[in-house]
Amino acid sequence: MISIENMSKAYGARELLKNISFRINKGEKVGLVGRNGHGKTTLMRILTGEEEQDEGLMNVPKNYQIGYLKQQLDFRMDNALDEAALGLPEDERDQTWRAEKILSGLGFSEADFKKHPSEFSGGYQVRLNLVKLLLSEPDLLMLDEPTNYLDITSIRWLEDFLLKWSGELILITHDRSFMDKVVTHILGIHRQKVKKIPGNTDKFYEQVATEEEIYEKTRQNEEQKRKDMEQFITRFKSKASLASRAQSRVKALERMGELEKLDDIEDLEFKFNHTPIRAKELLTAKNISFGYDKNRQLIKNFNITIGSDEKICIIGKNGRGKTTLLKLLCGIIKPDSGEVSTHSNLRAGIYEQTNVLRLDMNATIEQELINTDTVVDKQRARDVAGTMMFSGDEALKKISVLSGGEKSRVMLAKTILKPSNILFLDEPTNHLDMQSCDSLLAAIDEFKGSVVMVTHNEMFLKAFAERLIVFKNNCIEVFEGGYTEFLKKVGWDDDDSSENSAPTSSMNKKELRKLRAEVISEKNKALKPIEDEVKKLEKELEANEIKIDTLNTQLISASGEGDSDMIAKFSKELDDAKIFAETGLERLLELTDELSTKSEFYEAKLNDLG
Numbered sequence: 001m002i003s004i005e006n007m008s009k010a011y012g013a014r015e016l017l018k019n020i021s022f023r024i025n026k027g028e029k030v031g032l033v034g035r036n037g038h039g040k041t042t043l044m045r046i047l048t049g050e051e052e053q054d055e056g057l058m059n060v061p062k063n064y065q066i067g068y069l070k071q072q073l074d075f076r077m078d079n080a081l082d083e084a085a086l087g088l089p090e091d092e093r094d095q096t097w098r099a100e101k102i103l104s105g106l107g108f109s110e111a112d113f114k115k116h117p118s119e120f121s122g123g124y125q126v127r128l129n130l131v132k133l134l135l136s137e138p139d140l141l142m143l144d145e146p147t148n149y150l151d152i153t154s155i156r157w158l159e160d161f162l163l164k165w166s167g168e169l170i171l172i173t174h175d176r177s178f179m180d181k182v183v184t185h186i187l188g189i190h191r192q193k194v195k196k197i198p199g200n201t202d203k204f205y206e207q208v209a210t211e212e213e214i215y216e217k218t219r220q221n222e223e224q225k226r227k228d229m230e231q232f233i234t235r236f237k238s239k240a241s242l243a244s245r246a247q248s249r250v251k252a253l254e255r256m257g258e259l260e261k262l263d264d265i266e267d268l269e270f271k272f273n274h275t276p277i278r279a280k281e282l283l284t285a286k287n288i289s290f291g292y293d294k295n296r297q298l299i300k301n302f303n304i305t306i307g308s309d310e311k312i313c314i315i316g317k318n319g320r321g322k323t324t325l326l327k328l329l330c331g332i333i334k335p336d337s338g339e340v341s342t343h344s345n346l347r348a349g350i351y352e353q354t355n356v357l358r359l360d361m362n363a364t365i366e367q368e369l370i371n372t373d374t375v376v377d378k379q380r381a382r383d384v385a386g387t388m389m390f391s392g393d394e395a396l397k398k399i400s401v402l403s404g405g406e407k408s409r410v411m412l413a414k415t416i417l418k419p420s421n422i423l424f425l426d427e428p429t430n431h432l433d434m435q436s437c438d439s440l441l442a443a444i445d446e447f448k449g450s451v452v453m454v455t456h457n458e459m460f461l462k463a464f465a466e467r468l469i470v471f472k473n474n475c476i477e478v479f480e481g482g483y484t485e486f487l488k489k490v491g492w493d494d495d496d497s498s499e500n501s502a503p504t505s506s507m508n509k510k511e512l513r514k515l516r517a518e519v520i521s522e523k524n525k526a527l528k529p530i531e532d533e534v535k536k537l538e539k540e541l542e543a544n545e546i547k548i549d550t551l552n553t554q555l556i557s558a559s560g561e562g563d564s565d566m567i568a569k570f571s572k573e574l575d576d577a578k579i580f581a582e583t584g585l586e587r588l589l590e591l592t593d594e595l596s597t598k599s600e601f602y603e604a605k606l607n608d609l610g
Contacts, residue, residue, distance in 0.1 A: 029168070065139045068144075080120070081114070083128060107319075152316070292324075310451070365402075422452070468482075
C-alpha cells in the first residue's frame with residue numbers, strides 16, 4: 001500500500017495539486033485521469049521520486065518497489081533478448097524464456113531477439129524498456145501512455161497481461177476502452193484536487209458531474225437566500241418593531257459562508273471545416289505498390305475506391321505499412337507502380353505524424369494557423385487556437401517552445417481550419433487527453449465528408465468504422481464491415497501466431513513439473529494470508545451486525561426511559577459499530593477483489609506452462 005497525505009505542488013504561481021490525499025491499496029489497479037496539463041504526469045514523477053512535492057507526505061512501505069516506464073533509452077547489451085533479460089532478478093537471468101514470451105507479446109519476432117537495440121525504431125526501443133519493466137515485477141507498476149507505441153495486437157496482449165497482474169498499477173492513457181478494461185478504480189485530478197472511486201471512467205465522470213450540479217444548485221439557493229436576507233435587512237432595519245429581527249438576520253448573514261462559483265474548465269470542442277463535393281467517388285487506388293528498398297515491398301498491388309461520406313480505418317501491426325499507405329492515398333508520397341487518382345474538386349485535410357516537422361519553428365501558433373488557408377484571418381485563427389487550449393496570449397507562443405503534444409494540437413488545428421471533403425488522419429488521439437479524444441470522436445462522427453484514419457483505439461474503431469483496410473498475415477485486405485463484425489468473423493488470434501506462442505518447447509517434462517510445483521507453492525503462499533483475513537473479517541462483521549441490532553434495541557429502551565446517560569453511551573457505541581461495518585465491508589471488497597485477481601494470475605501462469 002502507498003499513501004499520499006496533504007500533498008501540494010506548484011510551478012511558480014500555477015498550483016497544480018492542492019492538499020491532495022489518497023492511497024493505493026494492495027492489488028488495486030488505478031486509472032489516473034485528468035485533462036492535459038492538470039498534473040497527471042507531475043504526480044507520477046513525484047511518486048517515482050523524479051520530482052519533489054512542495055508540501056505533504058508520501059508513505060511507502062519498506063522494500064516496496066515502484067517500477068516506472070521510462071522514455072529515456074539506455075541500453076547495455078548487444079541484442080534485444082539479453083537487454084530484456086536485464087529486467088529479471090539477477091539470480092533468474094538464465095530464464096530467458098520469460099523474456100522471450102513478453103518480447104513476443106509486444107510484437108518482437110524471433111529474428112528481432114538477436115538484433116542490437118539501436119537497430120529498432122524509437123517506438124520499439126520504448127517497448128524494450130516496457131519488457132524490462134514488466135519482467136522486474138515491481139510491487140507498483142506505473143505506466144504513462146503505454147499504448148502510444150503499441151499496435152492493436154500488442155495492446156490486446158498488454159491488456160490481458162495487466163488483467164492478470166497481481167501487484168498494484170497506476171495507469172495513464174487516453175484510450176478509454178483500454179483503461180476501463182484494465183483498472184479497478186479511477187483516481188481523477190479535478191480542480192487541483194483528487195477523487196478516487198471504484199469503477200470505470202463513466203462512473204467517475206458521472207459522479208463528478210452530479211456533485212458539481214448539486215454544488216451549483218446549493219450555491220444558487222444560498223445566493224438567493226443571501227439576497228432575500230439583505231433585502232429584508234434593507235427594508236426593515238429602520239422599523240423599531242422589526243429591528244431585532246433585522247439585526248438577527250445581519251448576524252446570520254455574517255455567519256453564512258459564501259460558496260464560490262466554479263470556474264469553467266476548457267474542453268476541446270470543435271468541428272472540421274467541411275466543403276461539399278458532388279461526387280460518388282472521391283479517390284481510386286489501382287494496383288499501387290511501394291517499398292522503401294527494392295528487396296522489400298510494404299504495399300503490393302493494392303486496390304480501393306473511396307466514396308463520399310465513408311468512414312474507413314486502417315489497422316494492423318506496427319511496421320507493416322499503415323502510415324505508408326495513408327501517405328500514398330493522400331499524395332504525400334508516390335507509389336512505385338500503379339496510380340492514385342482523385343476527383344478534380346477533392347480537398348484533403350491531412351493530419352500525419354511527421355507533418356509536425358513541417359511547422360515553422362519561428363512562427364507563433366497564431367501565425368501558423370493563419371498560414372493554413374487564405375480564408376483564415378486573425379480572429380478565426382484565435383478562435384480555433386482557443387478550442388485547442390491555446391487561449392489568449394497562449395496563441396502567441398512560438399512553435400519552437402511547444403512540447404510534442406502541443407505541436408500535435410497545432411497540427412490538428414490546421415487540419416480543422418482547412419476546408420476539406422476528405423480527412424486523412426494518422427493516430428490523431430496520441431497526445432490528447434481522454435476528454436479531447438471524446439471531442440475528436442464526436443467531430444469525426446459529425447463530419448459530412450469521408451475519413452481515412454490509422455488508429456489502434458478500439459473505442460474509435462467500434463464507434464464509427466464502416467470499412468477496414470487490414471494489414472494481417474503479410475497481406476492487405478479490405479474488409480467490408482465494421483470492427484465488431486471483423487472481430488467476430490476474422491479476429492486477430494491467428495495473426496503470426498507462431499511469434500506469440502510461449503517458447504516452452506525447450507523445457508522437458510521434468511522441468512515443467514518443477515516449474516508448476518513452484519507456481520503452485522507460490523500461489524498457496526500468496527493466497528493463504530488473504531483467505532485467512534477474509535474469514536476473520538467475515539466473522540467480525542457478522543458479530544458486528546448482531547451488536548448493531550442489540551444496540552438499536554437498547555437505545556430505543558433508554559429513549560423510552562429518558563435515561564440521557566445511557567442514550568449517549570448507546571449512541572456512541574452504535575456510531576462506532578456502523579463505522580466498523582462500513583470500513584469492514586470496504587476492506588472485505590478489497591480483499592475479495594485481490595483474491596480473485598491473484599487467483600486468475602496464478603491460474604494463467606499454470607495454463608501457460610501447460
